[in-house]
Amino acid sequence: MNTAAHPRLSLNxxxxxxxxxxxxxxxxxxxGIGALGTWREPVHDVGLDEAARMVSGSGxxxxxxxxxxxxxxxxxxxxxxxMDDNRRAIEETATLAQAGAPGSRAVLVLVAGGxxxxxxxxxxxxxxxxxxxxxxxxxxxxxxxxxxxxxLHPMYAADRAVVSTLGQALDLSQPFDPATVxxxxxxxxxWWDPELFDAxxxxxxxxxxxxxxxxxxxxxxxxxxxxxxxxxxxxHIDFGPLSAAVxxxxxxxxxxxxxxxxxxxxxxxxxxxxxxxxxFAEHVPVADVRPVLG
Amino acid sequence: MNTAAHPRLSLNxxxxxxxxxxxxxxxxxxxGIGALGTWREPVHDVGLDEAARMVSGSGxxxxxxxxxxxxxxxxxxxxxxxMDDNRRAIEETATLAQAGAPGSRAVLVLVAGGxxxxxxxxxxxxxxxxxxxxxxxxxxxxxxxxxxxxxLHPMYAADRAVVSTLGQALDLSQPFDPATVxxxxxxxxxWWDPELFDAxxxxxxxxxxxxxxxxxxxxxxxxxxxxxxxxxxxxHIDFGPLSAAVxxxxxxxxxxxxxxxxxxxxxxxxxxxxxxxxxFAEHVPVADVRPVLG
Numbered sequence: 001m002n003t004a005a006h007p008r009l010s011l012n013x014x015x016x017x018x019x020x021x022x023x024x025x026x027x028x029x030x031x032g033i034g035a036l037g038t039w040r041e042p043v044h045d046v047g048l049d050e051a052a053r054m055v056s057g058s059g060x061x062x063x064x065x066x067x068x069x070x071x072x073x074x075x076x077x078x079x080x081x082x083m084d085d086n087r088r089a090i091e092e093t094a095t096l097a098q099a100g101a102p103g104s105r106a107v108l109v110l111v112a113g114g115x116x117x118x119x120x121x122x123x124x125x126x127x128x129x130x131x132x133x134x135x136x137x138x139x140x141x142x143x144x145x146x147x148x149x150x151x152l153h154p155m156y157a158a159d160r161a162v163v164s165t166l167g168q169a170l171d172l173s174q175p176f177d178p179a180t181v182x183x184x185x186x187x188x189x190x191w192w193d194p195e196l197f198d199a200x201x202x203x204x205x206x207x208x209x210x211x212x213x214x215x216x217x218x219x220x221x222x223x224x225x226x227x228x229x230x231x232x233x234x235x236h237i238d239f240g241p242l243s244a245a246v247x248x249x250x251x252x253x254x255x256x257x258x259x260x261x262x263x264x265x266x267x268x269x270x271x272x273x274x275x276x277x278x279x280f281a282e283h284v285p286v287a288d289v290r291p292v293l294g
Numbered sequence: 295m296n297t298a299a300h301p302r303l304s305l306n307x308x309x310x311x312x313x314x315x316x317x318x319x320x321x322x323x324x325x326g327i328g329a330l331g332t333w334r335e336p337v338h339d340v341g342l343d344e345a346a347r348m349v350s351g352s353g354x355x356x357x358x359x360x361x362x363x364x365x366x367x368x369x370x371x372x373x374x375x376x377m378d379d380n381r382r383a384i385e386e387t388a389t390l391a392q393a394g395a396p397g398s399r400a401v402l403v404l405v406a407g408g409x410x411x412x413x414x415x416x417x418x419x420x421x422x423x424x425x426x427x428x429x430x431x432x433x434x435x436x437x438x439x440x441x442x443x444x445x446l447h448p449m450y451a452a453d454r455a456v457v458s459t460l461g462q463a464l465d466l467s468q469p470f471d472p473a474t475v476x477x478x479x480x481x482x483x484x485w486w487d488p489e490l491f492d493a494x495x496x497x498x499x500x501x502x503x504x505x506x507x508x509x510x511x512x513x514x515x516x517x518x519x520x521x522x523x524x525x526x527x528x529x530h531i532d533f534g535p536l537s538a539a540v541x542x543x544x545x546x547x548x549x550x551x552x553x554x555x556x557x558x559x560x561x562x563x564x565x566x567x568x569x570x571x572x573x574f575a576e577h578v579p580v581a582d583v584r585p586v587l588g
Contacts, residue, residue, distance in 0.1 A: 115530055121532060122532065126488070153448065154447065154487070155447065155449040155515060157485075158511055158513050158529070159513045159514070159530075164486050164487070165487075165489075171488075191451075192416070192451035192452075192458050193448070193458070194420070194458060194459055194462040195459075219453045221449060221515065221519045224514075225514065225519075235452070236409055236452035238414035238415060238416065241417070
C-alpha cells in the first residue's frame, strides 16, 4: 500500500496511544502526513518546552490539543483544580500551535465531564459547563486559543460528557466570539443525530467548526464503551454526506483521525498509520485542498 | 416491604422475562399492580385466544403490546414479511386491549429497526420507517390501535432503531392522526436529550404520548448494551422532572416499568415485582390518579 496521505489528514495522537511523541512524529512524517492532533499526557511525558521543540522541528501542523474540560463539578476545590488545569491546557495549546508549521490551529478540545458523583441533576451539570466557559474565555482569547466544545455520544452523558449533541454545543457557544469558542464535529459522536446536517450548517454559518474528527461506529459496542471506535470503513458511518456537509459549512482545516480501539492500539504504530492513510483516502471524501493558513 | 403499588404502575412483561404470562399475571395481582404491558413472545407461547382469556380473567389493564416495527429493510421479501408480522401485531394489540380491564389502551410499541446489513445509508433507512407507517396506518386505525413510535437511545441507531430522539419520532408521526400514530417516552432512551422537555411538551400538545416507560441508566454500560437498564434509583436518571413533564403534557395513562437486566431477570419474579413497586413509589412521582378510562 502506497496511498499518498490526504493533504488534510491529521493523525490524532490517541490513535497510536502507546507511541511517544517522538515516535508519533516519526511515523506521521514517514507516512507523509502533514498534521498532528496532540494529547496532553504524551506532551507532559516530555515536558511542554521539549514537546514544542520537537513539533517545531517536525514540520508538522498542529490541528488541535486534547483535551480540557471535565468541569461539571459544583463549586469547591475539585472545580478549582479543574479550572486551573484548563488554564494550563490553554497555555499548552497556544505553545504547541505556535511551534507547529503554518496552518496550525490553536484549538483546545473540551470534553464537558459527566454528572458529579451521586448526582442525577443533569440540568445543573450542564449549567456549570456554561459557567466554566464564561470563566475561561478571557484567558483563551488572550492566548489566541479557540476553546472547542466536543459533544460526545449520548451514551457517555452520565459519566463523561453532559454535552450530547452538536446543537447543544452550539447553544453553549452562542454567547461567545467564534474565534474563542467553537465546536468539534466528531463523526463517532454525532453520526446518528437526526438534526446533524442542520447543526453542521449552523456551525459553519457561525464559523464555529474548530475541528472535524473521524472514526467509525462499530457494533456490537465494545465491552469498554470508550473503546468502541473503528477505523473508517469498519463500521456503520457513511462519511460522504457528513464530509460534504462539513466542506459546505466552510471548514477547510485538517481532519483528525481519532480511533480509540484496543486492537488498533495493539498494532505497531507504523502499521496503524498506514491503515489510517488508506482508510481516509477510501472513505473520507473531504475536499482535497491544503488548509488555509491559520 | 409492603408499599402499595402506585395506581398507574404497569408491569412490562420484559421486566420478568423468564415468567410465563400466567406467572406474570399472578405476581402482578399479588403485588396489587393494576396493569400489564404484554410482549409478543409470551403471548404466542400460549396463543392469542388463550392469552386474551387470561387477561380478561385477570382484571388487569393492558397498557401496551411490545412490539412491532423492524421495518427498515428495502422492498423485497424481508420487508414484506416484516409488514405482515406488523399486521399480526396490530391484531394482537386490539385483541389484548379489548380483553383487558377498563382503562386498557390498544397501543402497539414500534421499534424501527437498524441499518440493513452492510448499509450505511441512514437517511434511506429512516425514510423506510415513514413508508412503513404510511402502509400500516389504515389497518391500525380500522383496528382501533395506536401505533407508538419508540425512539431508542442513539447507541442503538446502527443495529436496532434508526429513530433516535423523541423529536424525530414526532416528526415521523406528523402526517398521521394522533389516535393512530403516537410516540413512546422511555426514560432510558431519552433522558440525555437536551431537547427532551420541549419534545415532551410538543408530544402532549399533539396528544401523541402513547406510553411512558421507566427504567434507569446504569454505568458502566453492560457488556450486552441491550441489558444496561436498571431499576429506578439504581442509576443516573432523575425521574422527577421527566415525570412532571409527562404529567404536564396531559398523559394520564399507565406508566410501564420495563427493565432489561440480567440480574433482574435472574431474580424470582415476585421479588423483582416487589422491588419495582418500591422503586416506583420512591423515584417516579407521576400524578397519583387513576388513568382516564380509554
